[in-house]
Amino acid sequence: MSVTKSVCIMGVTGSIGKSTVDVVRAHPDRYRVDTVTAHRNVAELARMAIELDARFAVIADPAFFDDLKSALSGTDIDAGAGENALIEAAERPCDIVIAGIVGAAGLRATLAAIRRGAIIGLANKETLVCAGELMMAEVRKFGATIIPVDSEHSAIFQVLDRDATDKVERILLTASGGPFRTWSMADMASVSREQALAHPNWSMGAKISIDSATMMNKGLELIEAARLFPVPEPQIEILVHPQSVIHSMVEYVDGSVLAQMGTPDMRTPIAYALGWPDRLELRLPRLDFASIGQFSFEAPDTGRFPAIRLAREALRSGGSLPIVLNAANEVAVAAFLAGRIGFLDIAKSVEHIMAAHADEKLLDIDHVFVIDDIARRSAEDLISQTAR
Ligand SMILES: NC(=O)C1=CN([C@@H]2O[C@H](COP(=O)(O)OP(=O)(O)OC[C@H]3O[C@@H](n4cnc5c(N)ncnc54)[C@H](OP(=O)(O)O)[C@@H]3O)[C@@H](O)[C@H]2O)C=CC1
Ligand SMILES: CC(=O)[C@@H](O)[C@H](O)COP(=O)(O)O
Numbered sequence: 001m002s003v004t005k006s007v008c009i010m011g012v013t014g015s016i017g018k019s020t021v022d023v024v025r026a027h028p029d030r031y032r033v034d035t036v037t038a039h040r041n042v043a044e045l046a047r048m049a050i051e052l053d054a055r056f057a058v059i060a061d062p063a064f065f066d067d068l069k070s071a072l073s074g075t076d077i078d079a080g081a082g083e084n085a086l087i088e089a090a091e092r093p094c095d096i097v098i099a100g101i102v103g104a105a106g107l108r109a110t111l112a113a114i115r116r117g118a119i120i121g122l123a124n125k126e127t128l129v130c131a132g133e134l135m136m137a138e139v140r141k142f143g144a145t146i147i148p149v150d151s152e153h154s155a156i157f158q159v160l161d162r163d164a165t166d167k168v169e170r171i172l173l174t175a176s177g178g179p180f181r182t183w184s185m186a187d188m189a190s191v192s193r194e195q196a197l198a199h200p201n202w203s204m205g206a207k208i209s210i211d212s213a214t215m216m217n218k219g220l221e222l223i224e225a226a227r228l229f230p231v232p233e234p235q236i237e238i239l240v241h242p243q244s245v246i247h248s249m250v251e252y253v254d255g256s257v258l259a260q261m262g263t264p265d266m267r268t269p270i271a272y273a274l275g276w277p278d279r280l281e282l283r284l285p286r287l288d289f290a291s292i293g294q295f296s297f298e299a300p301d302t303g304r305f306p307a308i309r310l311a312r313e314a315l316r317s318g319g320s321l322p323i324v325l326n327a328a329n330e331v332a333v334a335a336f337l338a339g340r341i342g343f344l345d346i347a348k349s350v351e352h353i354m355a356a357h358a359d360e361k362l363l364d365i366d367h368v369f370v371i372d373d374i375a376r377r378s379a380e381d382l383i384s385q386t387a388r
């Protein structure tokens with residue numbers, strides 16, 4: 001007989017959050033949602049908290065606290081607001097925390113969960129990009145467990161022999177190539193927000209969809225993989241696989257290549273993280289290899305997609321540059337989504353802000369926030385000067 005586990009879903013109103021709710025709902029005997037959080041979508045947060053019979057609901061933007069309290073009045077769900085309440089949510093003794101906040105905004109809460117030794121299903125890759133080494137040191141210190149939710153990292157986690165990481169020759173991190181995989185620079189210069197949001201295979205939140213279109217997502221994932229797995233950076237290769245069926249592969253010294261495959265549906269890696277070390281039954285459509293017909297592969301084009309090159313440079317710096325890459329990218333993606341800059345300006349802005357930064361050795365988490373803040377302000381200034 002299985003024991004019911006309590007779940008904290010950070011970012012419940014988002015794409016990862018909603019997929020997590022779907023998986024939890026498919027296993028009501030095994031999971032109970034204790035805590036849910038969102039940023040500003042207070043109506044949806046309250047609706048989901050009530051429907052899931054949660055104990056604690058947190059809205060990150062304190063301006064919505066009164067709205068949350070009134071939406072939850074008459075229930076016995078506690079309401080919280082602001083950064084401290086997010087941390088309180090992460091510190092509750094839930095059996096598993098799904099880190100589904102987007103951006104570096106998720107860092108403090110994820111760190112709070114790590115410091116209570118939690119099991120964390122980590123989707124929020126930006127936190128590992130910004131503070132991965134410091135976070136992994138805290139993971140070791142506090143005995144926390146990180147199960148990657150990002151599809152590629154879940155794949156690698158599933159096929160990596162953790163007792164023989166010295167026998168790994170390469171990690172092959174697969175990329176769809178995004179909606180503009182075959183487009184010229186001239187055509188990419190004038191793409192619309194809607195075109196950039198239309199990922200060919202995955203249904204995701206806006207920020208990661210734009211990251212996939214610039215291929216910055218793969219750059220962030222390269223850094224994420226280097227933080228999560230003890231495999232040196234030159235041995236992590238990016239491979240374009242437009243079908244998004246092979247979610248990544250690990251090649252060993254004997255030439256064997258182990259791949260994890262599945263339909264492009266985030267409920268599969270989320271279920272893996274929730275169920276780990278067990279596997280949950282998930283009644284989703286299965287891969288139909290005969291109708292897929294063919295898999296194809298290409299080398300990434302870092303000329304048209306410079307974000308991959310920038311991320312590798314940032315990773316190689318060994319210090320603060322990944323924080324700058326991430327912060328400038330978050331600001332530039334928001335500016336593109338707001339119609340302030342063009343699509344190609346996203347990577348150009350990141351490159352410009354990175355070039356102006358002298359890499360520093362990271363001292364502690366507060367240092368991460370200082371660099372993040374400076375980089376965001378520089379990116380804002382740059383975009384304000386160049387905005388169309
Ligand atoms: N979507 C996907 O399939 C995948 C996502 N990921 C990663 O997972 C993370 C979440 O992505 P996704 O679900 O697509 O994103 P969404 O934009 O769909 O959802 C983001 C969630 O985070 C909340 N949020 C946003 N800003 C803040 C903030 N400043 N403080 C607290 N909460 C905040 C949002 O609340 P509100 O609704 O109120 O704005 C929402 O609940 C990202 O790091 C992404 O890279 C990784 C692999 C796949
Ligand atoms: C579902 C997931 O994990 C995304 O990160 C996905 O990988 C995005 O697709 P790209 O390969 O186009 O970046």
Ligand SMILES: [Mn+2]
Nearest residue numbers: 150151152221
């Ligand atoms: Mn991914």
